[in-house]
Amino acid sequence: MEPSGSTTSNHTLNSTGGGCQWEVSNKARLCRFLCYGSEADIYTAREEGRASVENAGALLSILQEGRGAEVVEEIKRFTQDGRAVRLGPSFFALALCSQHSDQKTRKAALKAVREVCRDPAHLFSFIQYKKELKECMQCGIWGRAVRTAVSDWYNEQDAMSLAAAVTKCKQREGWSHQDLFRLSHTKPAKDAIALISKYVTKGWKAVQIAYADRENSEEVVKVLSYLEVVEKVKHSCDETEVINLIEEHNLEREQLLTDHLKSKQVWRALLKEMPLHSVLRILGKMTSNKILEPGSSETQTVCDRIQSETALKKAKIHPFSILLASENYKRGQGYQGKTKWEADSNILKAMDAAFYKSFMNVEPVGKRFVVAVDVSTSLSSVVPGTSISTAVAAAAITMVFARTEADTQVLAYSEGAVVPCSVTADMTLAEATVELVKIPSGSTDCTLPITWASENGKAVDVFILLTNNPLWVFTASPLESLKKHRQTSGANSKLVMCGLTSIGHAIADTEDRGLLSICGFDPGALTVIRNLAQDLI
Template sequence: MSTENIPQSEPLRNDQVQNNAGGFSWAVDDMQRLRRFLCLGCEGGTYYQGEKELGIENAKSILKLIENGRGVEVVETIKTYSIEGRTSKQNPIMFALALCAKSTDLPTKRAAYGSLSDICRIPTHLFMFIKYAHALGQNWGRAQRRAVSKWYTEQNPSKLAMAITKYQNREGYSHRDILRLSHPSTNDALLCFLFDYITHGLQKAIENLNKPKESTNGDHTTEDKTDKDQPQVQQQQQQGNLNDEDDETNNKKLVTIEQLKDFLETVEKAKTSTNEDELITAIRQHHLVREHMPTNMLNSKSIWSVLLEKMPLTAMIRNLGKMSEIDLLSENSDAEKRVVERLKNREQLQRARIHPFNILVALETYKQGKGFKGKLQWQVSKQVKDALEEAFYLSFKYVKPTNQRYLLGLDVSGSMSGGTINGSPSVTPAVGSCAMCMVTVRTEPYAKVS
């Protein structure tokens, strides 16, 4: 019988297996399933399989790889996908890492915690990892306390100061919660000051500066070191690894306690400020970001105009709707020109490592003229919309070709025109699959679509 006449409900060969749709296809091995999960996740499930069921299935595949002695390989795969920016969302990355960290396989556990600082580059990632780790096992073992403590104590103080004030709490955790659970200990006076600020507030941290302290187990404060003892922290001594992919400005180094105090005092004052000029000065002098601004001042065109001057590319794309709503991106305005120029800048796109799918989501959302959550509505700027589309195509150029031969088959059934993918309501499976197919066709020399 010709294979063209065999229905999908029957196998073509004996090595095919039945899938969730009832048809037959070739089995996906556990490592392939891991890679697929890291890229696609399970948010919202699929047309044929629920989110919870899909999540359990992927977790079982990861556990099976660990049981078969491939746990370290799993961690390396997670690390590679995270660092190279191959995924559009971090949730699958953090869940898979937490699963490895909570494993009873010692090499896997060591590899997972050893990679924590490389994979969790900003507090959002760290809090997400801790949330998943808590769900998998509520006890904080020695390995987890040590790894999380190390995440804090190995940071450059200036970058850590920016991070703890920009990302104050996520996923139900605050930095104060994490410090109390991990008990970091350090001899660095700048870090001790920051830890005091996190746990006791700025005023208490300033009062504690000149009080001698004795090192105790689980106490982040140690012997007294003021500016006279440690006026500067050399960059080579405190390189840190908080490489926020959103932070193109590489915020100004704060190398003394006095400078840290000045920065934190500015942040605290900004929280309740209603003075535009005061906030604009703080933004320019201390590189404050949107998260530092009081909510009641986020409708100010002047504030957003200054924020835009140094705003990281990912944050800029995320806030296009808001900036359009307050009419900052009006036709032929300086702000509109700045946004368009940056969206078309190849070097900035490459440095920001923005996934093509995220640009597609931003484009589809922006051209709707309204958000899918909340009441935000805006007048669409044609120049910005066209620049987003160009940025989408430019982002393909940073995908390295494998030079392998590909035959891509696209599902054109009715199920592809409904629902969402990756939790993104602006993109249907049909649009998403075509976009990702385009990535392969534009980067691979030997690709055919049918």
């Protein structure tokens, strides 16, 4: 029987290497790796380790079977469709494919560089992974095919976009554009790219001399003017001039000097066009530096942007990301350094409004969910790496599903009892939190929600169990309970066990593809759940 809502590619993913649709095939392990950097059935929130050959066994096995083109297609899907929580594993996998002994695999990987590496930081990461793989794969980095792929990456860019990119992100991971132009022997495909190449490799003075008396095309003139502005701002000590250049040419803070960023007026100019993600990330710093003061026009502008439906939709910000930013701002101090601030009440109100508006950015999966909250222990702990209490986190997670998935049942369970909760789409976060914590605590058993669904004749596609305590207690095996539910309901049920305060745990060593553990919680965890629900990992 094929999973509901599955496609041909999903069927392949289920059936490769075994036959049983719940067996964890190499393809499933590869997809987990591309999603969150591990082939195991455990997602750890906010964990950022570098991908390596040691944790990519399934990827290597698939390549040995001559299925490199299939791997490259999966890499493209995960980086382009928003399936990847972390992009590093995809760049690593692409680098591995680009250095594989099979010619077709190498060719497919290098052809995909332009699609997968969408900005300079991605390209630098890809090249660095190639360098790290050089010894263990006993091959060079800069063969003719790689030089062509890197040259094409630069040549196929829009000239003005490339000019902005090379001046915002000059170097990463030990690589610079100068290195890449030189090592790839890039021959510019058009005059405007040739101009950027000269600027990157020879510097601005060489460009001025070379282009002073030329008859230049319209595109070259535009790029030349833009680079002139970037150079002008780098050498300007005049605050008014810097502000004018920022406003006229949409310059960003990466293109300014550190000294410029000591000016409140410069920050105010940057704020006007700053991406919303960046605004949310530095609210505390801007409040601390008095750039955002109570009742000021700048504060009002920021409040308007934060709660603008157009801005939220354009930035595709998830409600859980807004909640994280809001709680961090409310905290009044950074996690590192000595930066402190007094949270502005108007900014907090704007973020509260943005939280509810941003639910429009959550695309429904269209599955049947049970979100069950373990209330056996106090939900007053804090989710590691955040300022959010586990009670508020659990309420926010239930709201994401209650507001966006038509078939969602919210349960609270403890002491042998399961209580359906009336967390509804029109509730506020505070109301949802109260609804969850009003149930008395006691000992817990994580199989109870599955048993409840079976006994009440409710077919469930995905069970999401949220607990403060990562040490699972069972009267029966969760896998056995899940299997029974699959048999009695006919549903292809999956189970996500989420320890909100956990920094590393597992249900058990299982070979069932329908089980997944989550340690802690962050916006990436919701992507992982979504991928599991859609048979993508």
